[in-house]
Each structure stands twice: as structure tokens, then as C-alpha cells.
Amino acid sequence: EKISQLEEVINTIGSSDETTKTQLTLTSYDLAELNQNTPNPFNGNTSISYIVPTDASSAQISIFGTSGQLMKTLDIEHVGQGTLEVNAENLPSGTYSYQLIVDNRTVESNKMVLAK
Numbered sequence: 001e002k003i004s005q006l007e008e009v010i011n012t013i014g015s016s017d018e019t020t021k022t023q024l025t026l027t028s029y030d031l032a033e034l035n036q037n038t039p040n041p042f043n044g045n046t047s048i049s050y051i052v053p054t055d056a057s058s059a060q061i062s063i064f065g066t067s068g069q070l071m072k073t074l075d076i077e078h079v080g081q082g083t084l085e086v087n088a089e090n091l092p093s094g095t096y097s098y099q100l101i102v103d104n105r106t107v108e109s110n111k112m113v114l115a116k
Helices: 002-014
Strands: 045-052 059-064 070-075 080-087 094-102 105-114
Touching: 045 059, 045 094, 070 080
Parallel strands: none
Antiparallel strands: 045 080, 059 070, 059 094, 094 105
16 A cells, blocks of 8 residues: 555656756856955954866965065965965064965965054
């Protein structure tokens, strides 16, 4: 009896006029993009958003001090859109530059102000 009930349910499902549509959007990113950090100026923590192209094999954001010395490098783990949180509590006040580097090429750079 349970088998006949199950067959009836299967037949009902198969003959249904109602269809359910699922839309899936996969986004492919062709160009790298580095956005201005927020907040700016900041005290302690700031966020940097970016886009890494889908076909990139490596990416990082490097932060440089006022005299050009490398202060910090943050590896980006995934392609596509993302945001890195930067903790600069151990850095002195000043203007810093940061660069998005994709596949060992500097793509874009911006400036940020740490004000303590």
C-alpha cells in the first residue's frame, strides 16, 4: 500500500504544470580594482575593498610608509570582490600608500591617513 501511495505522489509530481525556476548568477571579474579605504583618515582600523580578476593566480595588498618602505603585506585568498580589514595600531601616524598587486604586477594604488 505504501508503494502505491509513493507511486501516486511521484506521478502527481511528474504531471504538475507548475515549474520552479532557480536563477543562479555567476559573476566573472575581468579587471582588478582597488577602492579607497574607509574610514579615511582612520585611527587603528580601516577597511580596503577590492576586486581581483577571476583568472588571477595570486594577489595581495602592500602598505608602504612615507619614505617608501614596505610596512605590511596582506595576502588575498580569493578572486572576485572582497574586503580586507587593516589593523594599524602598531604603526605611527602618517600618510601611507597601499597597492593592489595581482600576479606580481602593481595594478592600482591609493593613499590613506593614519591619525592617532
